[in-house]
Amino acid sequence: MAIGGREQAPCPLIQPCTNWGKAMATLANLEDEMHRLIAAAQQEDIFLRVIGGLAVKVHSPHASHRSLERKYPDIDFVTDKAGAKKLLSFLAAMDYTPNKTFNTLSGDRRQLWYDEVQGRQIDVFIGDFTMCHTLPLADRLEVEPLTIPLAELFLSKAQIVELNRKDILDLLALLLDHEVGTGDDETINSELISGLCSRDWGLYTTVSMTIQKLRGFLDEDQIDLDEEEAQTVKRRLTTLQKAMDEAPKTMAWKMRARVGTRVRWYEEVEEVQRT
Amino acid sequence: MSGQTQETSLFLRKATGLVRSWSVFDAFIYAFFSINLITLGLYSFSQMYYFEGGLMPTLIVSGIFIIFEVVVYAALIAVMPRAGGDYVWQSRILGGGIGFVLAVTGWWFILWLWVPLYADMLRQLFFTPLLGILGATDAALWFSNTALGLFITAVIVCIIVGIYIAIGMKWYSRIQKWCFWISIVALAIVLLFLLFGSNARFQDGLNAQAPELFGAAENVYDETITAGQEAGAIAPLFGGTLGVIFLAIPYIVFFNLWPNWGATLYGEVRGATDFKRNFWGMGWALIGTTILGAVFFLLISKTITWDWYMNANGAWWNYRWGYTEQTPPLPIWPYPALLAVFMTPSRILQFIVILAMSAWWFGWSGTVFLSSTRVIFAAAFDRLLPERVAEVDPRTRTPIWALLLMVIPSLLVAALFAWNIFDFQTLTLCSTLVIAVTYLGSTIAAILLPWIKRDLYNASPIAKYKILGIPLISVAGVIFGAFLGYLLYQWLIDPNGLYGIGLSNTSSVIYMLAMYLLALGLYLGFRWYRRREGIDIDKIYEEIPVE
Numbered sequence: 012m013a014i015g016g017r018e019q020a021p022c023p024l025i026q027p028c029t030n031w032g033k034a035m036a037t038l039a040n041l042e043d044e045m046h047r048l049i050a051a052a053q054q055e056d057i058f059l060r061v062i063g064g065l066a067v068k069v070h071s072p073h074a075s076h077r078s079l080e081r082k083y084p085d086i087d088f089v090t091d092k093a094g095a096k097k098l099l100s101f102l103a104a105m106d107y108t109p110n111k112t113f114n115t116l117s118g119d120r121r122q123l124w125y126d127e128v129q130g131r132q133i134d135v136f137i138g139d140f141t142m143c144h145t146l147p148l149a150d151r152l153e154v155e156p157l158t159i160p161l162a163e164l165f166l167s168k169a170q171i172v173e174l175n176r177k178d179i180l181d182l183l184a185l186l187l188d189h190e191v192g193t194g195d196d197e198t199i200n201s202e203l204i205s206g207l208c209s210r211d212w213g214l215y216t217t218v219s220m221t222i223q224k225l226r227g228f229l230d231e232d233q234i235d236l237d238e239e240e241a242q243t244v245k246r247r248l249t250t251l252q253k254a255m256d257e258a259p260k261t262m263a264w265k266m267r268a269r270v271g272t273r274v275r276w277y278e279e280v281e282e283v284q285r286t
Numbered sequence: 287m288s289g290q291t292q293e294t295s296l297f298l299r300k301a302t303g304l305v306r307s308w309s310v311f312d313a314f315i316y317a318f319f320s321i322n323l324i325t326l327g328l329y330s331f332s333q334m335y336y337f338e339g340g341l342m343p344t345l346i347v348s349g350i351f352i353i354f355e356v357v358v359y360a361a362l363i364a365v366m367p368r369a370g371g372d373y374v375w376q377s378r379i380l381g382g383g384i385g386f387v388l389a390v391t392g393w394w395f396i397l398w399l400w401v402p403l404y405a406d407m408l409r410q411l412f413f414t415p416l417l418g419i420l421g422a423t424d425a426a427l428w429f430s431n432t433a434l435g436l437f438i439t440a441v442i443v444c445i446i447v448g449i450y451i452a453i454g455m456k457w458y459s460r461i462q463k464w465c466f467w468i469s470i471v472a473l474a475i476v477l478l479f480l481l482f483g484s485n486a487r488f489q490d491g492l493n494a495q496a497p498e499l500f501g502a503a504e505n506v507y508d509e510t511i512t513a514g515q516e517a518g519a520i521a522p523l524f525g526g527t528l529g530v531i532f533l534a535i536p537y538i539v540f541f542n543l544w545p546n547w548g549a550t551l552y553g554e555v556r557g558a559t560d561f562k563r564n565f566w567g568m569g570w571a572l573i574g575t576t577i578l579g580a581v582f583f584l585l586i587s588k589t590i591t592w593d594w595y596m597n598a599n600g601a602w603w604n605y606r607w608g609y610t611e612q613t614p615p616l617p618i619w620p621y622p623a624l625l626a627v628f629m630t631p632s633r634i635l636q637f638i639v640i641l642a643m644s645a646w647w648f649g650w651s652g653t654v655f656l657s658s659t660r661v662i663f664a665a666a667f668d669r670l671l672p673e674r675v676a677e678v679d680p681r682t683r684t685p686i687w688a689l690l691l692m693v694i695p696s697l698l699v700a701a702l703f704a705w706n707i708f709d710f711q712t713l714t715l716c717s718t719l720v721i722a723v724t725y726l727g728s729t730i731a732a733i734l735l736p737w738i739k740r741d742l743y744n745a746s747p748i749a750k751y752k753i754l755g756i757p758l759i760s761v762a763g764v765i766f767g768a769f770l771g772y773l774l775y776q777w778l779i780d781p782n783g784l785y786g787i788g789l790s791n792t793s794s795v796i797y798m799l800a801m802y803l804l805a806l807g808l809y810l811g812f813r814w815y816r817r818r819e820g821i822d823i824d825k826i827y828e829e830i831p832v833e
Contacts, residue, residue: 095680096680096681097680099680110832111667111673111676112369112663112667112831112832114678115663115677115678115685116307116369116455116553116554116660116663117304117306117307117554118678118683119454119456119683120456121304141305142303142305143305171303278305278556279305279556279557280303280304280305281303281304281305281306281556281557282304
């Protein structure tokens with residue numbers, strides 16, 4: 012199916028969903044619901060990809076490790092501008108209710124939808140993922156069939172200045188299960204990460220701080236990983252930091268680096284009050 | 287930041303955080319442009335030629351009172367940073383009927399009248415001077431002096447602002463930012479012209495170029511003084527008793543009563559629960575504009591001379607308002623930036639400076655509809671308007687229905703204004719009066735907030751600000767409320783016959799009454815309609831709307 016000249020990759024991970032096409036009712040199991048939505052979106056020529064904790068779980072068996080396991084209260088998706096234009100009819104047909112206020116005011120960048128039967132919500136980011144830093148995603152939605160690529164998935168967590176415990180667990184799960192190297196195939200693409208960080212001093216700084224925090228988290232034994240697992244994560248963090256440090260920097264990066272952290276280098280993030 | 291745990295500095299954010307569209311700096315620029323020195327400022331200063339109070343003290347004294355408005359609004363925003371601003375606060379504190387009627391009249395209906403005013407400023411700041419500099423004298427004068435020229439400009443205003451609304455807050459903030467920096471640089475150049483120019487050079491430049499570019503009279507400098515004196519131009523730069531200064535304030539607030547104009551947008555501004563940030567965002571806009579205004583006054587006085595400037599204003603408005611049929615010696619609005627660049631013979635430099643100065647208009651013009659759309663949305667979310675008016679077209683992201691509700695009546699009012707049907711051109715200050723009534727409603731809501739919504743107030747970040755044990759928001763509200771009361775008395779009763787929009791102006795009274803009756807009718811009608819649908823509007827007003 013061509014969308015804007017691009018082809019949707021086949022979805023080997025998409026599980027058959029017998030409900031799709033018959034009843035639009037949402038599914039109780041969050042992962043089943045995620046698959047249902049992505050499969051349905053693909054039929055509607057919409058690039059819908061998962062981001063956040065559930066995306067980590069798709070890729071990382073260690074996300075179910077007793078030490079890294081966590082709850083997934085909602086699903087976060089990303090789509091492109093073309094997909095966003097179809098969201099209103101698509102998600103309504105999938106039995107979701109929009110947050111009208113939020114979507115009216117911010118719907119060009121992000122939309123909130125509710126599954127009132129299951130008492131859940133989904134967030135849909137449009138084009139870019141904007142939090143403490145902005146990650147361009149729209150052009151790489153075709154890399155993975157279900158989720159955004161691993162590099163962006165890593166960055167979506169690593170760009171958070173005020174990390175919570177769930178972010179740490181997700182990052183550790185990703186790093187335990189994926190090598191850091193070139194390419195996107197079940198690999199955290201260090202070239203892409205270092206490329207983005209070499210253009211944006213703020214992103215570089217926050218990601219470097221996150222790497223330091225992860226090391227501290229492991230050193231303080233706040234998580235029950237065995238020594239080999241901890242060493243694996245540390246080694247991959249070192250590889251990533253090295254790639255980021257060695258990538259040639261732009262003039263703007265160097266000038267911003269001179270100013271340093273005296274001036275805030277990230278966007279402030281707020282909690283959204285929801286119904 | 288609350289919620290921080292020990293050990294590894296982890297936080298307790300519950301879900302994926304939100305970055306709102308606008309930063310505090312964006313809100314500052316919006317406030318800065320809302321009390322726009324070059325558009326609103328020069329427009330109102332020029333009309334004040336007949337006041338006896340010095341414009342400098344009037345500017346400063348009014349600014350001091352408006353600081354209390356900034357306190358009131360910064361506090362209300364910190365308590366309830368919601369799209370819709372005044373509508374949400376008033377409807378939740380004072381009640382739905384008052385909130386709806388005051389908010390839709392002050393933030394929606396009266397903006398229809400602002401469209402021809404924005405258009406008048408656009409043609410005088412942009413079309414007329416640029417066309418004149420390009421040598422198209424007839425076209426320049428057509429835009430400047432004809433009713434059709436004004437109406438066509440109003441259509442252009444609606445198109446430009448419609449585009450601004452369609453591109454969304456993020457892109458509008460970018461345009462605003464570009465315009466902000468361009469306008470600051472352009473103003474600096476104009477100020478440098480005035481600083482290093484001399485009156486003799488100005489006279490020579492004006493007498494040589496105004497006739498050539500705009501068909502002005504020969505010896506236009508001296509002729510303008512004569513025409514201005516005949517028009518009764520007397521406004522001084524300094525001086526005047528406190529009494530006459532206070533009489534000038536109800537006119538100057540046409541320009542500077544609006545640092546809070548972004549109030550309805552603060553649901554989309556980052557960190558809006560921070561009172562101090564809100565205060566300084568609006569406060570610096572007011573302080574900075576007041577200082578810039580004072581500097582501009584002094585430099586006009588130094589080079590153009592204050593008397594000549596006021597005489598030119600008197601000559602122009604005396605003609606525009608129909609007190610004389612004699613075309614003024616300078617047949618265009620005396621735009622100080624244009625007057626300043628008359629001191630250079632370079633047409634290219636003149637064109638670039640005037641074009642750059644138009645960024646003051648282009649960076650500001652979105653304010654005519656942008657704030658209003660949020661009030662329309664908020665009322666629609668509360669079911670006081672059809673849900674459709676809050677719908678955004680999924681393809682273009684344009685709130686088409688909300689825009690139509692602004693644009694169509696605006697064009698009708700623009701036509702009435704352009705051809706001066708029912709004396710519509712006498713209603714200019716109504717545009718300020720009706721909004722001041724809305725502000726008074728919010729100010730009363732602010733005064734009562736700590737008692738009516740005690741829990742909400744006590745849980746808010748402003749609860750700690752008190753003066754002699756009395757909540758700061760209430761103290762500031764009483765002062766600003768008294769100021770608004772004074773303004774409304776002067777406008778409506780107009781004991782000295784200075785403002786022309788009071789009870790003696792039948793058109794003004796009918797126009798304003800019609801707006802309030804329309805708002806009341808809408809409120810009662812939708813309330814009745816929703817009750818038939820089984821929706822209790824009062825229950826909606828008991829809830830604070832979600833973000």
